[in-house]
Each structure stands twice: as structure tokens, then as C-alpha cells.
Amino acid sequence: MQLLLLFYGTVVPVNWAWHLLTRPIAPGWTLVLVLDVIVAMLAFVSVALIRQGHFRIAIKLFVGASLASLMLAYHRLGTNALLIDQVMVILTLVISGLVLGRRALWTVFGILLLVFAIGYVADANNTERSEYWARNSWRNAPGLVLSYLLIAIILDRTLTALRESLADANARRRELQQEMAERERAQAQLIHAQKLEATGRLASGVAHDFNNILDVILGFSKQRHRIGEADDLRTQASELADTLEGVEIAARRGTAITRKLLSFSRSDLLRLEVFDAGQAIAELQPMLRQLFPPDVRVAYTAADMPLPVRLDRSEFELMILNIAANARDAMPDGGRFTVTTTRLADDAIEIAMADSGHGMDERVQRRIFEPFFTTKSAADGTGLGLAVIRDLITAGGGQIDVSSAVGAGATFRIHLPLATMQVLPEEHGKSAMAL
Incomplete structure (x- = not known):
């Protein structure tokens, strides 16, 4: 849209400059020149507004200025203004329907009918025109209205189909996003379940190893009955020392298991x-x-x-x-x-x-x-x-x-x-x- 507005704002003044260099301006067309230059300047203003983020405001400004220019030109020149303003008429229809929606399209179409009516009234009141010119303009009016009506209908159906396609695409996109979110939640739940399973297996393995260590400690503790049966205190002390040494070794093995359990969360390598x-x-x-x-x-x-x-x-x-x-x-x-x-x-x-x-x-x-x-x-x-x-x-x-x-x-x-x-x-x- 910015490129289109820049093109319009540049080409219209250049076209008028070329026209003035090749032949003098026709009587009564000075107003059209001024209006075209104003609309061209407003096209650059609309570009600036778009770059600032005011897109719809910029489009409304350009379309409104174009319609106002057409209305003044038709009021001044009558249907003779159609000789140079066909592009402006179609451009206002296309831009309003494409950017502002169906309501704006038919609103602009209604305003254009009003512009054409102003032009025909101007032809009827123009004493410089012959009666044949006025009758010929009114005979061409139905064809002109039907032509722009057909253009408006085509734009309406095309834009409606595009908007419906866009709505369907957005709906599918939302469904896809929802499905992706559900999959992410399911994956997160699966990962959580796997973490719980891995933690349970780790706990079971550690419990199994600790059970072996505890069995050793229980075996050493059962030796206290045999120690009491010895008569010699030195023998009792020696057997008690051996038993405690075995318990100490078993406890160290348990400490090694605990160290491995603590290092599990840090992903340490084997020592x-x-x-x-x-x-x-x-x-x-x-x-x-x-x-x-x-x-x-x-x-x-x-x-x-x-x-x-x-x-x-x-x-x-x-x-x-x-x-x-x-x-x-x-x-x-x-x-x-x-x-x-x-x-x-x-x-x-x-x-x-x-x-x-x-x-x-x-x-x-x-x-x-x-x-x-x-x-x-x-x-x-x-x-x-x-x-x-x-x-x-x-x-x-x-x-x-x-x-x-x-x-x-x-x-x-x-x-x-x-x-x-x-x-x-x-x-x-x-x-x-x-x-």
C-alpha cells in the first residue's frame, strides 16, 4: 500500500507537468489540477501515517480526499471529468474494499453514485452544452452505473472469499496451535511420568544396595552373642574390635552409595x-x-x-x-x-x-x-x-x-x-x- 501511494503521489504531478509542457491547460481544468496535486500530497502524508502505525487512518484520509476531489471536479466539469478520473474512481473502490471492508466498499460505491449524479446535474444546468450533450449523458448513465456496480460486486465477492479463506486459515492455525499446545502438555506429562519412573527405579536400586549393606551390618551385630560366650576379656575385646571394624567398612560402603545418589543430580562421571x-x-x-x-x-x-x-x-x-x-x-x-x-x-x-x-x-x-x-x-x-x-x-x-x-x-x-x-x-x- 505504501508503494501504491508513493506511485500515485509521484505519477500524478509528473503527468500534469508533462501535460502542461506539451499543451496549455483547458479552460475550467485548473481546479482539477489543484485537486490532483492536493490528493498527491495527501498520498505522501498517508505513507507517513502508515509508517507510524496508523494504517486505517491513512487509508481513510486518502480515500476521503479522493472522493472529495471527484465530487468537486464533477460539480465543476460534469461528466466530462470522466475523461481523466476513471483510475481514481476504480482506485477508491479497490482500496476501500480491500483495506476497510465490505461496508466501506458499498459506502464508497454509494458516494460515487452521488458524484455521478452531481456530474449529470452539472451537465443539465450547463448552458454552454447543447441539449444533445445532456440527453447523451443521461443515456450513458445506466451503463456507467451498471459497470461500476459490476466492479463493486466482483470486488465484494472476491474480497469476501478472500476473507473467508483467511478466516478458515486462522481457524486452522488456532486449531493447530491448540493441538500443538495439547501435545506439549501431553509431552510434559509424559516427561514428568518418565522422571517419576526413573526416580522410582533409582530409589529401588539404591534401596536394594542399602539392603545388602544393612544385611552385612545385621550379620556383624549378631556376633555380639558369640562375643559374650568368650571367657577371656582380651578375646572378647579382639572379637568386638573385628566386629566394629566390619560395621565400619559396611558403613563406608553405605556412604559410597549415598555419594553416588547425591552425584546423580549433578550428572557426575565415574571416579x-x-x-x-x-x-x-x-x-x-x-x-x-x-x-x-x-x-x-x-x-x-x-x-x-x-x-x-x-x-x-x-x-x-x-x-x-x-x-x-x-x-x-x-x-x-x-x-x-x-x-x-x-x-x-x-x-x-x-x-x-x-x-x-x-x-x-x-x-x-x-x-x-x-x-x-x-x-x-x-x-x-x-x-x-x-x-x-x-x-x-x-x-x-x-x-x-x-x-x-x-x-x-x-x-x-x-x-x-x-x-x-x-x-x-x-x-x-x-x-x-x-x-
Whole structure:
């Protein structure tokens, strides 16, 4: 619209300038010249108003000025003004209908009929015109009115169809926006549900690990009865110290679980370090013995050389305790649980943990490392333990497999790559090992 107004405001004065340079102005047309120049100036004013955000006001100003100019020109020249003002008439119809709506279109059409009537009255009262000129003007009046009526009807139906299409498009857009909003709400609810599910699974896994730790602490606490049976106070003190040391180790394992739980919200990485897997398992022996009931014999066969691995030590220890807890559940009537560490020839180590429990069939063996698969009840297991163990071992470059048969127990074999151990200078009174 700004381009149209700029074009009109520029072309009309240029056209009049060309006209004046080629021939003199006809008598009575000076008023038309002045009116056209005024309307051209108002076209630039309308552009300025549009740029300031007053769109409808600018259009009303231009259309009103154009109609006023037509009315004065027809009053002065009669229907002779049609010789140069056809573009102005059609332009006012198009702009009013396109921008201001149907009511404005038909209002402008009615005003144009009034303008034409003023022109015909001016022709009838013009004594300089012959009677034939007046009669010829009135004969042309119906055709002229019908022509502009047809233009107005076409504009009306076209603009109505465009506005209906626009309304349908806006309705579809609102429906699409509503559907998108509903999908966003559904997605937010799904994410919330997934968060709750993940939190529940995390809580179940942590509760499972804490349950193993508490079983160890309960095993040590039950030793108080045997301590009281000893006659020698020194023996009682020694056994009490061993028991408290076991409780302390178990509590440290619980602290490690708590640290992992706190770091979960911060997305911390694993605290990788190089340590001797054989020594770590040896230090777990008191906890392993307390994890099992008295009718289960626990044996550990260690390799005769260091077995350095690079893992998160707390995760490694929880892994051993988790497999041991599964073995305990598989031997409700007692049995034997053995842990064997071996250094293989291909720069790897093997940790074999075997039990004499009820074993597993082939179907269970195929799915045992799947997340959330468990043969236990919902209160006893989450199905996350072995899946997490497999991910931990795989991240460390190793692998885990199981061999079992129904009624013949199960054996878990963990293969881990060897890491080069290097003793670093002591820091804060403690030595560390790294790659």
C-alpha cells in the first residue's frame, strides 16, 4: 500500500507537468489540477501515517480526499471529468474494499453514485452544452452505473472469499496451535511420568544396595552373642574390635552409595582409579561372610600376583556385593559361594563367582542382563543390578557372562583388562595408584 501511494503521489504531478509542457491547460481544468496535486500530497502524508502505525487512518484520509476531489471536479466539469478520473474512481473502490471492508466498499460505491449524479446535474444546468450533450449523458448513465456496480460486486465477492479463506486459515492455525499446545502438555506429562519412573527405579536400586549393606551390618551385630560366650576379656575385646571394624567398612560402603545418589543430580562421571581387584575383594571378605547366613560357606581363592584394573572402586565393590546377594537369594537352604581371581595370558583378569543354588534355565540366562528383568518379586528386586553391572564392566573394556543349569548353581565370570599400576608420591598421608 505504501508503494501504491508513493506511485500515485509521484505519477500524478509528473503527468500534469508533462501535460502542461506539451499543451496549455483547458479552460475550467485548473481546479482539477489543484485537486490532483492536493490528493498527491495527501498520498505522501498517508505513507507517513502508515509508517507510524496508523494504517486505517491513512487509508481513510486518502480515500476521503479522493472522493472529495471527484465530487468537486464533477460539480465543476460534469461528466466530462470522466475523461481523466476513471483510475481514481476504480482506485477508491479497490482500496476501500480491500483495506476497510465490505461496508466501506458499498459506502464508497454509494458516494460515487452521488458524484455521478452531481456530474449529470452539472451537465443539465450547463448552458454552454447543447441539449444533445445532456440527453447523451443521461443515456450513458445506466451503463456507467451498471459497470461500476459490476466492479463493486466482483470486488465484494472476491474480497469476501478472500476473507473467508483467511478466516478458515486462522481457524486452522488456532486449531493447530491448540493441538500443538495439547501435545506439549501431553509431552510434559509424559516427561514428568518418565522422571517419576526413573526416580522410582533409582530409589529401588539404591534401596536394594542399602539392603545388602544393612544385611552385612545385621550379620556383624549378631556376633555380639558369640562375643559374650568368650571367657577371656582380651578375646572378647579382639572379637568386638573385628566386629566394629566390619560395621565400619559396611558403613563406608553405605556412604559410597549415598555419594553416588547425591552425584546423580549433578550428572557426575565415574571416579575412575587404578586398584588391585584381588586386594579389593580380599578386603570385602568380612562383608561377604556377613552377607550370607551361617549355613552358606564362603571361600575366596586369590591370584598369586596383583590384578590392577581401572574402575570406580565403590562401583566395583557394590558389583561384587550385588552378585553375592543374588547368590544368597538362590541358596535359601544353604550351600557354597566361591570367589576366584585369575590372571589370564592375554593381559586380562578373570573374576569367577559361583554358587550352588537352584540355577537358571536358558530363557532366564538369555535375559538376565536386560534392564528391569527379574525373577524376584517387586519387593525383593528391581531388575537393575545385573544390567548396571554389565554397563559398568563394558565401560571398563571388559565383559561378563554366566553359565548355569537348573539345580546346578550359577557361575558369573567377569573379564577385565589389566591396567598398569604406578605408585604416586604420598598425598596427605595416603598413597595412590594411577595409570
